[in-house]
Amino acid sequence: MALTTPRTSPGTMELLPRKQMVFQRMMDTIRRGFERYGFVPVETPVFEVADVLLSKSGGETEKQVYFVQSTGSIEQGHKPELALRFDLTVPLARFVAEHEGELAFPFRRYQIQRVYRGERSQKGRYREFYQCDIDVIGKDTLPLTFDAEMPAVIHTLFSELNVGPFRINFNNRKILLGLFESLGVTEDQRMPVLRQLDRLDKIGVEEVRRLLMGEELGLTQAVADHILEVVGIRGSAEEVLAALTAQVSLPGATPLFALGVSELVQVVAALRAFKVPETHWSINLGIARGLDYYTGTVYETFLTDHPGVGSVCSGGRYDNLASQYTKSRLPGVGISIGLTRLFYVLCEAGIIQDGPSTTQVLVTQLDPALLAEYLSLGAELRAAGLNTEIHLEPAKLARQFKYADRAGIRFAVVMGSDEKAEGVVTVKDLVTGEQIRVPRGEVVARLAVLASGDGKR
Amino acid sequence: MALTTPRTSPGTMELLPRKQMVFQRMMDTIRRGFERYGFVPVETPVFEVADVLLSKSGGETEKQVYFVQSTGSIEQGHKPELALRFDLTVPLARFVAEHEGELAFPFRRYQIQRVYRGERSQKGRYREFYQCDIDVIGKDTLPLTFDAEMPAVIHTLFSELNVGPFRINFNNRKILLGLFESLGVTEDQRMPVLRQLDRLDKIGVEEVRRLLMGEELGLTQAVADHILEVVGIRGSAEEVLAALTAQVSLPGATPLFALGVSELVQVVAALRAFKVPETHWSINLGIARGLDYYTGTVYETFLTDHPGVGSVCSGGRYDNLASQYTKSRLPGVGISIGLTRLFYVLCEAGIIQDGPSTTQVLVTQLDPALLAEYLSLGAELRAAGLNTEIHLEPAKLARQFKYADRAGIRFAVVMGSDEKAEGVVTVKDLVTGEQIRVPRGEVVARLAVLASGDGKR
Numbered sequence: 001m002a003l004t005t006p007r008t009s010p011g012t013m014e015l016l017p018r019k020q021m022v023f024q025r026m027m028d029t030i031r032r033g034f035e036r037y038g039f040v041p042v043e044t045p046v047f048e049v050a051d052v053l054l055s056k057s058g059g060e061t062e063k064q065v066y067f068v069q070s071t072g073s074i075e076q077g078h079k080p081e082l083a084l085r086f087d088l089t090v091p092l093a094r095f096v097a098e099h100e101g102e103l104a105f106p107f108r109r110y111q112i113q114r115v116y117r118g119e120r121s122q123k124g125r126y127r128e129f130y131q132c133d134i135d136v137i138g139k140d141t142l143p144l145t146f147d148a149e150m151p152a153v154i155h156t157l158f159s160e161l162n163v164g165p166f167r168i169n170f171n172n173r174k175i176l177l178g179l180f181e182s183l184g185v186t187e188d189q190r191m192p193v194l195r196q197l198d199r200l201d202k203i204g205v206e207e208v209r210r211l212l213m214g215e216e217l218g219l220t221q222a223v224a225d226h227i228l229e230v231v232g233i234r235g236s237a238e239e240v241l242a243a244l245t246a247q248v249s250l251p252g253a254t255p256l257f258a259l260g261v262s263e264l265v266q267v268v269a270a271l272r273a274f275k276v277p278e279t280h281w282s283i284n285l286g287i288a289r290g291l292d293y294y295t296g297t298v299y300e301t302f303l304t305d306h307p308g309v310g311s312v313c314s315g316g317r318y319d320n321l322a323s324q325y326t327k328s329r330l331p332g333v334g335i336s337i338g339l340t341r342l343f344y345v346l347c348e349a350g351i352i353q354d355g356p357s358t359t360q361v362l363v364t365q366l367d368p369a370l371l372a373e374y375l376s377l378g379a380e381l382r383a384a385g386l387n388t389e390i391h392l393e394p395a396k397l398a399r400q401f402k403y404a405d406r407a408g409i410r411f412a413v414v415m416g417s418d419e420k421a422e423g424v425v426t427v428k429d430l431v432t433g434e435q436i437r438v439p440r441g442e443v444v445a446r447l448a449v450l451a452s453g454d455g456k457r
Numbered sequence: 458m459a460l461t462t463p464r465t466s467p468g469t470m471e472l473l474p475r476k477q478m479v480f481q482r483m484m485d486t487i488r489r490g491f492e493r494y495g496f497v498p499v500e501t502p503v504f505e506v507a508d509v510l511l512s513k514s515g516g517e518t519e520k521q522v523y524f525v526q527s528t529g530s531i532e533q534g535h536k537p538e539l540a541l542r543f544d545l546t547v548p549l550a551r552f553v554a555e556h557e558g559e560l561a562f563p564f565r566r567y568q569i570q571r572v573y574r575g576e577r578s579q580k581g582r583y584r585e586f587y588q589c590d591i592d593v594i595g596k597d598t599l600p601l602t603f604d605a606e607m608p609a610v611i612h613t614l615f616s617e618l619n620v621g622p623f624r625i626n627f628n629n630r631k632i633l634l635g636l637f638e639s640l641g642v643t644e645d646q647r648m649p650v651l652r653q654l655d656r657l658d659k660i661g662v663e664e665v666r667r668l669l670m671g672e673e674l675g676l677t678q679a680v681a682d683h684i685l686e687v688v689g690i691r692g693s694a695e696e697v698l699a700a701l702t703a704q705v706s707l708p709g710a711t712p713l714f715a716l717g718v719s720e721l722v723q724v725v726a727a728l729r730a731f732k733v734p735e736t737h738w739s740i741n742l743g744i745a746r747g748l749d750y751y752t753g754t755v756y757e758t759f760l761t762d763h764p765g766v767g768s769v770c771s772g773g774r775y776d777n778l779a780s781q782y783t784k785s786r787l788p789g790v791g792i793s794i795g796l797t798r799l800f801y802v803l804c805e806a807g808i809i810q811d812g813p814s815t816t817q818v819l820v821t822q823l824d825p826a827l828l829a830e831y832l833s834l835g836a837e838l839r840a841a842g843l844n845t846e847i848h849l850e851p852a853k854l855a856r857q858f859k860y861a862d863r864a865g866i867r868f869a870v871v872m873g874s875d876e877k878a879e880g881v882v883t884v885k886d887l888v889t890g891e892q893i894r895v896p897r898g899e900v901v902a903r904l905a906v907l908a909s910g911d912g913k914r
Binding site for chain 2: 009024066084114392
């Protein structure tokens with residue numbers, strides 16, 4: 001039989017076990033953090049009924065959708081009825097609308113699953129990637145305090161993830177939209193203008209000004225200047241809020257603008273009650289977020305040492321989660337961590353290295369006649385909570401050590417007939433190279449101490 | 458806008474949060490069990506390059522494959538290049554062949570992911586379901602001791618899963634194939650005969666005999682009787698092995714048959730060294746397994762109280778994992794738990810009920826003026842490791858209790874201005890209805906004790 005070259009599809013991330021363990025630990029940290037704040041788990045099927053998934057989305061999104069079809073369905077010439085989810089928000093909307101009567105509101109859900117986008121593949125862009133989302137969905141109303149809880153969760157999580165210094169930037173989209181109103185920016189221009197503002201950090205203020213005044217958008221110099229002036233307000237939260245408050249009383253400021261400023265003031269006050277340290281957040285009036293469903297607070301999170309990476313945790317407030325599925329009014333606020341991309345970036349930056357294995361102890365096999373002894377010792381170690389592999393294949397001891405070292409297993413246990421006769425066991429630490437002889441009866445307790453803090457991190 | 462009915466595709470399992478938590482705890486137990494035995498994690502993309510995925514599989518499997526195609530690719534009239542995995546074994550083969558040089562052998566991997574089959578949907582059959590797999594892959598050789606480790610893992614896992622009594626049945630496929638050789642059953646007949654034997658428990662011995670002698674297979678009465686006699690050997694491991702050993706010395710017994718019996722003897726001896734209690738395993742010569750890649754030991758696991766369910770954990774030994782991708786000889790042995798189906802069965806049997814929430818404490822909001830106090834208390838509880846939700850929405854206390862009760866949160870904390878003045882906090886246990894007043898300074902420690910063993914199970 002001719003051999004097929006084993007390979008994965010471009011745009012997917014597949015990790016060797018020692019990297020997968022690091023990834024898994026990050027996911028566990030995120031999940032633990034979400035649960036710590038009282039979010040509850042939801043998982044949805046990878047595919048949704050295509051009509052249901054795409055009932056709201058625009059053409060841009062549709063181009064990136066992966067459709068799913070069984071052999072039988074293709075043979076019969078049917079159109080695909082299923083499609084892979086492209087985010088976790090639409091499935092959440094479908095879930096909440098479908099199970100509205102069975103859920104307790106405010107509904108706080110977390111969801112950690114992969115999503116799919118049929119993007120052109122390029123370095124660092126993924127067609128399959130993990131999103132780690134939390135959202136709180138209210139029924140009819142949802143107080144602004146929830147908008148302040150999101151940065152509190154981000155602060156806790158990113159501190160625990162150990163990814164270096166970070167800063168949460170946020171804004172209220174009503175401020176920009178209110179400003180547009182007062183400047184006569186039309187409905188049609190609003191989203192394209194927001195999308196250009198979103199690129200400020202990437203392409204710089206002069207380029208954005210040029211685009212705002214360019215053929216496509218055609219804003220006047222005065223309007224573009226005014227927008228960029230407001231968006232450019234920098235400083236401490238007090239300073240930014242003071243500048244905004246001053247603008248509220250200017251002639252021409254609309255009620256929407258005033259509402260946005262007032263919401264921002266409330267969110268900042270609540271953020272302080274949540275004790276999110278001010279070193280970790282800023283008001284940034286340039287944060288617009290490209291997606292059109294945000295209606296109030298919007299967030300982005302940047303790694304201070306890796307500004308080029310862009311936001312690693314983003315989200316915002318929306319007025320109505322599921323208007324395509326239900327007449328109930330379901331306001332919400334949420335954030336999303338694109339974990340696959342974050343992991344890629346941290347690997348590229350050398351921040352993520354292979355860590356210790358989940359396996360903590362290797363019981364080596366020195367003498368096949370003693371197999372029952374090795375199995376007993378292994379069972380004892382496991383009963384004590386130590387992740388233990390028994391080398392079931394006879395091999396030279398040096399090779400078994402090499403295997404453990406390569407696999408990232410820190411401790412190797414050696415027991416030959418001599419040791420057995422003496423009632424001892426040799427424990428070798430493959431990181432330090434240290435080797436100690438321990439009475440057989442004490443080896444489990446001894447290894448439990450040695451391995452604590454190792455492997456299961 | 459017309460509303461779209463929110464719904465999921467048939468053949469998928471989607472759970473409400475309190476059931477999802479139970480599912481998640483089962484997955485965690487399985488993962489912990491796998492890691493306890495020194496298996497390391499692998500995750501593969503949900504889709505594989507179609508040619509790579511289907512390079513070995515037969516037509517039968519292909520009919521159940523889901524193909525994946527982006528909007529752009531469909532518009533251009535291309536054939537789908539991607540397909541969803543239908544098991545975790547083919548992706549493992551591809552992974553090991555692709556990364557052979559980077560892995561430590563014997564390679565012990567676990568993988569807990571969903572797989573996809575375009576089956577006709579019916580009650581209890583899923584198109585998307587979780588498989589929890591472990592496999593050990595050797596290079597060139599893999600001793601039989603590994604075959605005995607699998608039942609040890611199954612025994613540990615299923616004991617911890619708390620799914621009631623269970624029994625691991627196993628066999629060695631060489632015994633049946635050797636028997637077929639000696640009886641003149643042709644190459645072409647072997648797999649169909651095995652598949653009929655697989656149905657013994659379902660349709661009974663007389664129906665199987667009828668089918669073996671029927672038009673399609675056409676075995677003689679003598680051959681069918683002989684096969685069913687061997688397959689029907691029952692008794693303790695000693696008795697079965699004694700009966701088989703007696704057959705080895707009969708004229709006509711082939712070397713393959715003898716090898717199968719000898720392997721079974723070795724596996725039983727190793728099983729005893731692993732101390733898997735004999736109450737939990739039996740040799741069952743009727744276990745054939747439908748899949749054609751097994752070449753030695755095969756396993757099935759049955760829930761004693763639910764025999765109709767069929768096997769909930771199956772697997773076996775194969776000579777060569779990845780012959781379609783590499784010339785390296787990669788023998789392996791593995792098992793797979795179909796968790797979605799197992800969960801469904803346990804729910805249907807009433808064994809699985811809603812459990813406590815992952816959220817352990819709800820800090821209620823009695824007085825919006827005390828929000829900062831609630832947030833501080835919440836932060837202290839979280840720092841002590843308690844999963845804590847703060848009721849950020851003002852509401853009547855009774856409604857907040859009802860919310861907690863519905864969400865499965867056991868403890869509610871109440872602090873109004875009276876309590877604040879007295880320096881106390883009221884803690885209500887929503888399961889027992891008990892209510893105690895605790896000094897503010899002691900509430901975290903007190904709740905840590907009360908909630909221990911609850912919620913995080």
